[in-house]
Amino acid sequence: MRVSVFGSTGSIGESTFDLLSRSAHHVVALTGGRNVSRLAEQAKLLNAELAVTAYEACLPELRAALEGTGIEATGGTQALIEAANRPVDWVMSAIIGAAGLAPGFAALAQGATLALANKESLVTAGPLLLAEARRHNARILPVDSEHSAVFQALQGEDIAAVERVIITASGGAFRDWPTEKLATATVSQASSHPNWDMGQRITIDSASMFNKAMEVIETREFFGVDPDQIEVLVHPESMVHALVGFRDGALMAHLGAPDMRHAIGYALNWPERAALPVARLDLARLGALHFTAPDPARYPALRLAYEVMEIGGTAGAAFNAAKEIALDGFIAGAIGFLDMATVVEDVLTEMSARQGLGNIAVSLDNIAHTDTEARSLAAHRIAAGRI
Numbered sequence: 001m002r003v004s005v006f007g008s009t010g011s012i013g014e015s016t017f018d019l020l021s022r023s024a025h026h027v028v029a030l031t032g033g034r035n036v037s038r039l040a041e042q043a044k045l046l047n048a049e050l051a052v053t054a055y056e057a058c059l060p061e062l063r064a065a066l067e068g069t070g071i072e073a074t075g076g077t078q079a080l081i082e083a084a085n086r087p088v089d090w091v092m093s094a095i096i097g098a099a100g101l102a103p104g105f106a107a108l109a110q111g112a113t114l115a116l117a118n119k120e121s122l123v124t125a126g127p128l129l130l131a132e133a134r135r136h137n138a139r140i141l142p143v144d145s146e147h148s149a150v151f152q153a154l155q156g157e158d159i160a161a162v163e164r165v166i167i168t169a170s171g172g173a174f175r176d177w178p179t180e181k182l183a184t185a186t187v188s189q190a191s192s193h194p195n196w197d198m199g200q201r202i203t204i205d206s207a208s209m210f211n212k213a214m215e216v217i218e219t220r221e222f223f224g225v226d227p228d229q230i231e232v233l234v235h236p237e238s239m240v241h242a243l244v245g246f247r248d249g250a251l252m253a254h255l256g257a258p259d260m261r262h263a264i265g266y267a268l269n270w271p272e273r274a275a276l277p278v279a280r281l282d283l284a285r286l287g288a289l290h291f292t293a294p295d296p297a298r299y300p301a302l303r304l305a306y307e308v309m310e311i312g313g314t315a316g317a318a319f320n321a322a323k324e325i326a327l328d329g330f331i332a333g334a335i336g337f338l339d340m341a342t343v344v345e346d347v348l349t350e351m352s353a354r355q356g357l358g359n360i361a362v363s364l365d366n367i368a369h370t371d372t373e374a375r376s377l378a379a380h381r382i383a384a385g386r387i
């Protein structure tokens with residue numbers, strides 16, 4: 001296949017790189033941000049046609065690193081879109097944040113299979129993305145471990161027979177902390193995950209459960225199930241990634257080692273299962289798996305996910321944008337760990353009251369507008385200390 005990877009220098013990108021370096025696929029484009037030397041190294045190792053940095057200012061450095069290799073170098077937002085328009089069969093969407101939307105749409109528009117890691121695409125623009133896939137007869141394959149697990153449990157099944165979908169959460173860095181102590185959590189404490197090795201932002205989102213909140217919304221969008229059919233279970237071992245409950249009472253669980261190369265490899269090889277270099281579970285050695293219901297007081301982000309689904313319209317875009325700004329604020333030391341949820345909730349409340357978020361039609365323009373508005377409201381609250 002001809003493949004491209006958007007966000008190839010990130011955590012998902014590196015796992016994708018690892019699988020591609022063991023494969024015979026032809027690599028068209030690889031994209032990254034400021035980590036130009038790694039991007040150039042990846043492009044050389046995979047013999048890519050093109051390397052793109054998202055930042056024009058980094059382009060001279062990328063050009064220099066690739067001089068004499070025959071690999072093209074480009075930079076900037078428009079260059080990313082142009083890269084996404086190059087003919088391919090399969091695209092990994094692993095840019096983090098709302099910036100990851102455009103390459104996904106471009107990939108679908110050319111009929112490529114979209115391996116979707118970027119959560120923001122479904123949370124902010126789910127109905128649009130699915131419609132784009134239908135329009136071009138293109139396929140979206142989920143790469144988040146939970147959604148890949150649900151997708152796998154659904155192979156050969158009728159979605160109408162599904163009663164509930166359960167996605168698991170490790171509970172993040174603070175799952176054993178007393179709730180009262182959470183307000184004092186520091187950035188470095190929130191940046192270490194007990195089971196998964198991921199980028200810093202998603203690791204902090206795991207500690208706050210904003211990550212799971214996004215995944216609940218993704219589940220609704222991708223599989224078309226109702227919010228009340230989606231459950232979250234805290235499962236500290238991160239071995240069971242999701243379970244699908246059917247109307248006959250059967251519960252199909254997907255288990256695997258916490259290694260994103262599984263979900264990425266499944267999307268790369270689908271509908272076949274190819275051998276993957278991931279650890280095999282030794283359940284006898286593990287002995288026991290644990291599950292508990294999440295404490296709503298401890299994880300307000302989860303409650304907000306259900307509110308976002310209830311509101312509808314562009315609430316997902318407001319939720320994601322406010323969350324990104326709140327996360328920036330936490331990382332910068334401007335607000336505390338628990339303040340992130342407060343900022344997001346306040347922005348949702350204010351925008352729903354003022355603009356009736358639920359009545360705004362989901363279009364790319366309206367999503368961008370809601371995104372901008374939510375970012376500015378969140379930033380304003382943080383700057384003014386109104387939390």
Ligand code: NAD
Nearest residue numbers: 007009010011012032033054095096099117118119198199
């Ligand atoms: P990361 O921060 O490690 O990497 C992000 C990549 O995107 C890098 O290549 C970076 O250069 C690029 N990038 C960042 N900002 C950009 C911008 N404005 N424009 C263009 N490129 C930009 O992130 P990650 O942990 O690999 O996550 C990527 C996506 O996958 C996220 O949406 C995340 O929620 C999702 N995801 C990640 C994991 C995981 O295990 N890390 C699991 C499931 C889903």
Ligand code: MG
Nearest residue numbers: 144145146215
């Ligand atoms: Mg996940």
